[in-house]
Amino acid sequence: MQTFAFSRANDIQQAIQAGAHASTAQQGAEVRYVAGGTTLIDLMKLDVERPSHVIDINHLPLNQVETTPDGRLKIGALVRNADLATLPEVQRNYAVLSQALLAGASGQLRNMATTGGNLLQRTRCVYFRDTHTACNKREPGSGCPAIDGYNRNLAILGVSEHCIATNPSDMNVALMALEASIVIHGSKGERQVPINDFFLLPGDTPQRETVMEPGDLITYVLLPKPQQGARSHYLKLRDRASYEFALASAAVLVTLQGGNIATARVAMGGIATRPWRSQEAEQALTGQAPSQALFDKAAHALLADAKPQRGNAFKQELARRCLVQALTEATA
Template sequence: MQPFAFSRASDIQQAIQAGAHASTAQQGAEVRYVAGGTTLVDLMKLDVERPAQVVDINHLPLDRVETTADGRLKIGALVRNADLAVLPEVERNYAVLSQALLAGASGQLRNMATTGGNLLQRTRCVYFRDTASACNKREPGSGCPAIEGYNRNLAILGVSPHCIATNPSDMNVALTALEATIVIQGRKGERSVPIDEFFLLPGDTPQVETVMEPGDLITYVLLPKPQAGTRSHYLKLRDRASYEFALASAAVVVTMQDGKIANARIAMGGIATRPWRSHEAERVLTGQAPSPAVFEHAAQALLANAKPQSQNGFKLELARRCLAHALTQVTA
């Protein structure tokens, strides 16, 4: 770990001003905000992250969960994962989020990890985390050895010739299915970004993962007002039962009416370079009575453009079964 300057922000504007001095080369890599630090500190120890300045934001007033006047749930960026998972209104109205949070990491890490930090969690690709290896995400233009190397845990959707790394978060998958909105404050003021637009595909610039700019600070996450008749479920498939990242996961939010699926929102994790919303699968499901054949058709639509690598072709079948089982559970 290289030496760095450490400061504590007493208010949001002070944090933004500190971050605004960062270089734009890798979305403000010279200055990093730290809250729980469950990802950042690991990457600093590995020399993957080398910020010149670390700004402590734990004293900012962003650690509350509130219901807005229009019925939406407003989650502060500093709300801890463990606290959010067991809030009665989250368990009752957004079960998929509670289940996803409880499926992630360990109890100790959930006690530290924050909503904003989880949104910005970096990939677990072994080449990204090993500074002796090339990695386009870490050093643009150096190459992607995962494509010809170890790629069992990596993506089959949203890949590019420059990167096949997966987004590792469980929470992000649930928030995508819930159609969350990310509220960001920065040098140009406040803006609200739908989560579908927040994460970027790798394309030719895998080092640019989100729409965040230097000085930007996530302040809140907004969840839509819960709708009557809506059910949700999160299913995570992994190599072991706990403290493991998903090989495939499914977040499904379904509204039933007269025995049919009136509305469906589908997001997958573990198989894509970003939390993967499938509008194609949703269109297949809408208006249909739940059945194995309908669920199979939806899975085929979701995976139609998949590009498996040399070691992760099994994810095609795993993802198909994961989605089908999650849909079976939520429509039972």
């Protein structure tokens, strides 16, 4: 780990100004905010992340969950994963989020990890985490050895010739199905970004994973007002029962009317370069009676553009089964 400057911010504007000032004073050097540090500190130890300035934001007033006047749920960026998962209102109205959070990491990590940090979680691709190998995400233009190398855990959707790394988060898959919005503060003020626009595909710039700009700070996550009668389920398939990343996961949210699926939202994790929302699967489900054949049809629609590699081709069938089972549970 290289040496770095360390400071503490006591309010949001101070944090943003410190980030902007550090970027200017250090001629564009990398600046990082730290809260739980469950990803950042690991990557700093590996020399993957090498910030010159780290700003502690744990003293910011962003650790509350509240209901807005229009019925939305406002989640502070510093709310810990364990607290959010066990909040009665989340378990009651956004069960898929609670299930996803509890499926992630371990109890100890959930006690530290934050909502904002989880949104910015980096990939677990072994080449990204090994500075002795090439990686376009870490060093643009150096190549992607994962394509012809070890890729069992990597993506089959949203890939490019430059990167096939997966987004590792469970929480983000549920937030995608819930159509969350991300509130970001920066030097140009505050903006709200729909989560579907927050994450970027790798394309030819795999080093850019989100729309975040230097000095930007995530302050809140907004969840829409709960859908009346909605049923949801999160299913995670992995190599072991705990403390493991998904090989495939599914977050589904449906409403039923007259025996048919009136509305459907489908997102998957573990198989794509970003949390993967599938409008094709949702269109296949809407207006139809739940059945195994229908769920298979939705899964095939979701996976139609899959581009598996030699080591992860099994994910096509695994993802199909994962989605079918999640929809079965949600509509039972």
